[in-house]
Amino acid sequence: MNKALLPSLVATLMLSGCGGGDSSPSTPGAPKYNWQIIQLHTLKESDVKSGCIIYGTSESDPSRVITASVANAGYNILFHNADGSIIKEQTIPAIDVPSSGIVTIDSGLVPEDGYVSLEEVDSNLSGNPDVYMLSVEKALLGHKVLNVRSAQTGSSCYAGKDYRSISDTSDTAALSVLQESGISYYQTSYSANAVSGRNIASHIPVLSPLPASRDTLVTAFYDSDNGQHTNLAYYGFLAPSFVYDSDNYDEIVAASLSNQDLMLMYWQSANNLDLDEGSAILAIHNNQSYQWQTLYQDVDTFSIVPSLHQVSHWLGLFSGTSNDSFWQFESVIAIDETDSSLNLTLPELSPITSVDINQACSAERGEAKHCIDNADSFSADDFAVQRSQIKALTHTNRAFYQSIYATPKALQPLLESSAVELSIQDLESLELALIDADLTNTQQDYFMAKYLNTIAIAETGQIKPFSDANGLVITPDDYENIYLEMLKSSATVVQQAK
Template identity: 30%
Template sequence: MKKTQMLPLAAIISGLLVGCGGGGGGGGGGGGAPATPKYTWQMLSLNSIERSAVASGCSIIGQDESDVNGTKVIAAYEATANYNILFHDENGAITATNQADSDGRFVIDSGDVPDGGYVSLEEIDGSIQGTQDVYMFTVSKALLSDMTVNVRQHSSTYSCYQGEQSQKVNVDANAAVKVDQVDVNTSYYQSSYIDNSVNGNTIASGIKVNSDVPASHNVLVTLFDTHSSGESRDLSHYAVMDASYVYDSSQGSGSQSGLPTDENIVKPVFTATGLTLNNASKIDVEIDNEIHTWQPIYESGQVYGVIDGSSVIDNWSFDIEASTDVASGSWNAKIYDSVDSAGTTVALPTLNALTASITNTGCTDYCLSADGYVVSDYQIQRTHLRSSNNNNRNFYQTIFAAPNKGQVLMNSTDEVLNIDNNNDRLEVSLAQLDTESEAQVKQFFAHNIDPQVLISSAIPNYNDVNGLLSMASDDKLRRIEIMGSEVQFYQQGVN
């Protein structure tokens, strides 16, 4: 297994703006002190709207899955009100309060942020009789980069954000492909269209595909010798077909048939001792810049198939969702790992049951007091608090910084925390990653952001209220870049 790089957070270099709106980078000039790095934060709010009402060039984050008619999308708008951009010192005290420009952008000059300090988006929400909710998203100075950042409140006066539009795949219930029957032992034919959209059939013809007709992208079909209780095992063959192979099954059986092959397929073992996998775990493959599902992974010790040689598949990755065993504290795990022709073994860090509370001992104001993990095993920590202020209004904070069991909390411009360790929700997320890879760092930042949650009133556990917003293709591009690397995220919460 490749050793995880243990680099200081200050080594993180940001080179890519997530989305389309503004850019960072320091200026230059002759003589004098070198310019300090500058980073642009673009603040956006999201709103559900009919796709037909979104103007040309305006950004669409994705489909609104709560819309029963399937016609609404989640659109992005430039947020310009009801928030501050705060600079904090190493103790969380505010050193400067700033406002974004008329387009919802703010350029952070890192030279203005105290060493060891932080930058926060502080959203002020729902003023009632002089009291208000506070939602904060905080990044340590060492982790600053260009970002598009969500603001929860939306206003009808906001202008649309110019950027990428997510395109909906209009799945035709009759879309299908067929392949030659090459093995009498085949029990299931799984189809995978783009974005891991899977379907299938128990026979070689009429294999359902989650695509439109005519289709626009390749279809991957993988053959399995065992199919029982909804589980497909013993991968034996595969076929990659271009879009022209997809036909309308209501109009006949199609004119083209794919030819499955078992050339260079080897069958090593996946080992992840101490993990219980859920049904979303799988092997992903990249074909022509799109991500398809190669096969599901159900447990440690499972035999998997992989091509040991050249093929039309560009990249491979395990994409594992699991929990650690009880002895390791039952942490939720998200793991990306290389798909090795000699077998892949996931090495878990030492974890125990999370203990976490907020204290004012050993810090200027409030700070985390946590245990259950070894700080040196990780490169970034997410600390998430759901508490209240003295007026019993929400006071939420999410902080991304170096791993620290005593992470300080940030001060607000107006409200004061009223800590109740018996009821406050506390979450700790930990990342093993290469800090020089922006794709890996940004994937961790985005891990607890769900646009569908951001436009709803309910906020489930392990979901941030404010944070890094990804445009439609960002997640896919990051996942493709991560393929072949080892990246591990763990999270656990109390209350």
């Protein structure tokens, strides 16, 4: 999954004003936020100029890399009232977009419970535009790096470093350990999301770059059946020097593992929850996250080493589906080393089959022309941020996509476009997602970046399920930092589409 994420560059260039004239003065002392707008795309590596950012290698064509250009055309920044109506005096039209791609959002110009939107207008020869919008409620505004889909002509590249040493892995990286009696599977974890393994102790694959730049966790299991590896027996964090190129090596040093102080623990989940293969016990070591062992629905035990000084945090990462309400979930639970049990539950949820778009509905401050009625599918008090996305065809047969990040509401207003009058001919999809927790900026950015499929947008411009057309872009460095901070505190994300 696309997890994620602080922008790597907090822009310093500030715009002195907004387009269209300022009829209402800013609130004194209100914070200002920079939105750096870029366009993700791929280029042949030889065509990328020095100093331009490289996020990683293209999955469809290894000769190309994922990079970005500064977006200086094709979008507007809209200010909205709480009912979704546009505040024209504050809106920044495309003609006033700076060549730097940096626009400054003065939060003092956003009304209470109002919104700011990045609106991308993609016109065709008939003049009927497709509209893509990313909207953020005032309470959630912050410094962001955001993507638009339209190709930029004549703009400069987005500056940054080459992150391939972090994001790219070698097909031949491996390590070896001493063979232990009775072990059926050796697992390697270069990070929580880079897990591999082998049933013998030599040339165990490692999903790392070459050379490796951080430790690799190896866990060994007595039992391995139908892809399930259980009954953890040995473990060890191995230095980067143990990782070698299995196609080109002179001498291999086999590392030893430990079996000291393993403590058996138990976990359980509510009867209405089905786990998937993404559920695991994670360990944080040297400020990096590692997968310790996978959790399986039919195995209610796991092991940790409470006294292991190399691990600063133990936690359970659960993902799956609520089989009575059909919400997908991802939940992080800190492990209490003094308690031998771990329990997973979710807030009360209902299916979103009755969720729909209503006309002329009451907003918190006024009456919205259209809103999403959440139909009691969740309680707003149980969550901190709500993502609402619609994909629709208007009566002029044009696409209208909108993703809204806001505090949870029973009625979420849709936000007006400057280019089209919203009149829904066909609702292609409606997605809801929520995150609980005592919300921090880190968790908010993780939640937003989770819903941008960077690879799909950069390579094809296509919008995958549970992915925004325009969204928060982060670097691999920032992803690791934000994911790590998210793991250090309990949090739950749920999502469902219709």
